[in-house]
Amino acid sequence: MIKKFRRKLSIHHIKQNQESQETPLQEDLQANVTTVRSHFGFTSDLAVRTFWLGANQSHQASLLFLKGMTNQDVMDRDVIRPLMNTIGDLHEGMVDHIMNAVLHVSMAWKESTLEKTLEQLARGYIVLFIHNQAQCIIIGAKSLGQRSVEEPSKEAVIRGPREGFIETIDTNLSLIRKRYHNPNLQIETYWIGTQSDTRVCLAYVRGVVKEELVDEVRKRLSVIKMDAILDSGYIEQWIEDEPFSIFPTIYNSEKPDILVAKILEGRVAILVDGSPVALMVPATFQEFFQNPEDYYSRPFYASFLRLLRYAAFFVSAFLPSLYISFENFHKDLVPPTLLFSFINAREGVPFPLPIELLLMAIVYEWLREAGVRMPRPIGQAVSIVGALVIGEAAVSAGLVGAPTVIVIAASAITSFIFPAISDVVVILRFVSIFVASVLGLYGNFLVFYMVAIYLCDLRSFGVPYLAPLAPLKLQDWKDFFIRFPLWLIKLSSGGSPSSLKKQKGERS
Structure with missing residues (x-):
C-alpha cells in the first residue's frame, strides 16, 4: 500500500512539474509553425496550409494537420472557405470571433501552450495559428480509418445481437449508449x-455499482506507468488481483450486449482506444461458462448446455491423465473388455503411455497454433487435415495407439467450448498428465483438490472467485449450474449477484 501511495505521489509531482514547465505560444506565426515542425522532426505527413484571413487580407494564418487523419472535405468547406471569405474587423477579439461566428464545426477550442498544441495535433486535430496571436484554435475534423461493426468471430451466436466492438473507442461507446438509454x-x-x-x-x-468498486478501479488505473498502452491486455495485466495466477480474474468480451448486461449487475467496464476487447470487473469463475445466448433462449436447453460446459471443462483438463491412471495404475477399475481393447491397440507402440500422450498433446498444440497464425483459408485446412493425416499416419506406423488419438482429440475439442479459459485448460492438462504419470489416480485427485482450494482463496476486486459456490449463497444458484426463467431471477436477486448488489441504506 505504501509503495502504491509513493508511486501515485511521484506521478502527481511529475504532472505538477510538467504543468509548471509548459511553454507559451508566441505571437509570431512563422515562429510557431517552425517550432511545431521541429518538434515533429519535420515529418513528411505534417502538412501546413498558409493563407490570408478575410476579404481585406489583413492577417495571415496557417493550418497544421496530419495527412490521413483529417477530413479534407470538412476542412475545405467548413474551415478554410469561411476563414478566407469572412467579412469584418478581425482585430478586436479575433480568436473568439472566429470560433463563435466563422468556423462551421462543432468542436473548436483555444490553446495557449505549446505542449497542449502538440498533443492535440498528434491526436489528429487541426491547429489554426494566426499572426500576432499568442494562442491557437484546435479544430475537430478527424477522419480515422476504421473497420465496420461486425460480429466477433470468437463470440458467435445463433440467436441474439451480432454487433461487436471495433478499435475506435467512440464507436464502442455509442454501441453501449445504443443499448442503454439512461x-x-x-x-x-x-x-x-x-x-x-x-x-x-x-x-x-450510477446507483447500481458499489462506489468502493469504482474507487478501487480508479486507484489501480492511477498507478499504471508504461510508455505505451496498445491494447486492453496491457491494462488487464496491471490491475488484476493475482498476476501469477493461471485463472483470469478479469472478464473480457467484444460484444456490447454482454458489457451492458455486466454493468447492470454492478460491474465496471474498461474500454481502451485501439482495442475491440472490453474488460469487466469483478469476474467470477462461473461467468466463463455462461453464454449470452443462454439468456436469449428458453431456460431448459440453455441449462442443459451449461451443464455440458461444466462437464467439458473436466473432460478437457483431466481426461488424458485419467486415461494414464486407469491404464497404468488402476487396471482393476476398468472393465476387462475395454482394458483388452486398450492393450491390443497399444501393442507394438515403442513409447510409454505418458510420453505418448505428451507427444500427441504437443503436436496438437503445434497444429492449433499453425492454424491460428496462418491465413484463414489455409489455416483451417492445416488444422483439420493436418490433425487427421498426422493422427492416422501415427497410428498406422505404430508410433501411438488409437485410444491415445481419441483421448487427445476429445480433450482438444471440448476446450473450444469455453475459449476465454482455453489456455487454463491446456496448462491443467499438461500438469495433470505429469502428476498422474507418477501418482496415478491419486495424482488426479491431488491436482483437483489443489486447484479447488486455490480457487476458493482467489479474489477478483474483493469478490470471491467461486461465488456463489464458495462462500455458499443459494439465492444466486438460480443462474449458476442451471438457468431459471428470467422473471424468477429478477424477482429473487434483483438481476445481479448478491456479492455485487448495493445494500439498502448504502450511499449511492
Missing part, C-alpha cells in the same frame, strides 16, 4: 501511457 450510465476518461497517451474509459451505472 443518464445513470457514467463514462470516465483517463489518458494512460507516458508516450502513447492512450484514452481509457470506465463505464458503470
Whole structure:
C-alpha cells in the first residue's frame, strides 16, 4: 500500500512539474509553425496550409494537420472557405470571433501552450495559428480509418445481437449508449501511457455499482506507468488481483450486449482506444461458462448446455491423465473388455503411455497454433487435415495407439467450448498428465483438490472467485449450474449477484 501511495505521489509531482514547465505560444506565426515542425522532426505527413484571413487580407494564418487523419472535405468547406471569405474587423477579439461566428464545426477550442498544441495535433486535430496571436484554435475534423461493426468471430451466436466492438473507442461507446438509454450510465476518461497517451474509459451505472468498486478501479488505473498502452491486455495485466495466477480474474468480451448486461449487475467496464476487447470487473469463475445466448433462449436447453460446459471443462483438463491412471495404475477399475481393447491397440507402440500422450498433446498444440497464425483459408485446412493425416499416419506406423488419438482429440475439442479459459485448460492438462504419470489416480485427485482450494482463496476486486459456490449463497444458484426463467431471477436477486448488489441504506 505504501509503495502504491509513493508511486501515485511521484506521478502527481511529475504532472505538477510538467504543468509548471509548459511553454507559451508566441505571437509570431512563422515562429510557431517552425517550432511545431521541429518538434515533429519535420515529418513528411505534417502538412501546413498558409493563407490570408478575410476579404481585406489583413492577417495571415496557417493550418497544421496530419495527412490521413483529417477530413479534407470538412476542412475545405467548413474551415478554410469561411476563414478566407469572412467579412469584418478581425482585430478586436479575433480568436473568439472566429470560433463563435466563422468556423462551421462543432468542436473548436483555444490553446495557449505549446505542449497542449502538440498533443492535440498528434491526436489528429487541426491547429489554426494566426499572426500576432499568442494562442491557437484546435479544430475537430478527424477522419480515422476504421473497420465496420461486425460480429466477433470468437463470440458467435445463433440467436441474439451480432454487433461487436471495433478499435475506435467512440464507436464502442455509442454501441453501449445504443443499448442503454439512461443518464445513470457514467463514462470516465483517463489518458494512460507516458508516450502513447492512450484514452481509457470506465463505464458503470450510477446507483447500481458499489462506489468502493469504482474507487478501487480508479486507484489501480492511477498507478499504471508504461510508455505505451496498445491494447486492453496491457491494462488487464496491471490491475488484476493475482498476476501469477493461471485463472483470469478479469472478464473480457467484444460484444456490447454482454458489457451492458455486466454493468447492470454492478460491474465496471474498461474500454481502451485501439482495442475491440472490453474488460469487466469483478469476474467470477462461473461467468466463463455462461453464454449470452443462454439468456436469449428458453431456460431448459440453455441449462442443459451449461451443464455440458461444466462437464467439458473436466473432460478437457483431466481426461488424458485419467486415461494414464486407469491404464497404468488402476487396471482393476476398468472393465476387462475395454482394458483388452486398450492393450491390443497399444501393442507394438515403442513409447510409454505418458510420453505418448505428451507427444500427441504437443503436436496438437503445434497444429492449433499453425492454424491460428496462418491465413484463414489455409489455416483451417492445416488444422483439420493436418490433425487427421498426422493422427492416422501415427497410428498406422505404430508410433501411438488409437485410444491415445481419441483421448487427445476429445480433450482438444471440448476446450473450444469455453475459449476465454482455453489456455487454463491446456496448462491443467499438461500438469495433470505429469502428476498422474507418477501418482496415478491419486495424482488426479491431488491436482483437483489443489486447484479447488486455490480457487476458493482467489479474489477478483474483493469478490470471491467461486461465488456463489464458495462462500455458499443459494439465492444466486438460480443462474449458476442451471438457468431459471428470467422473471424468477429478477424477482429473487434483483438481476445481479448478491456479492455485487448495493445494500439498502448504502450511499449511492
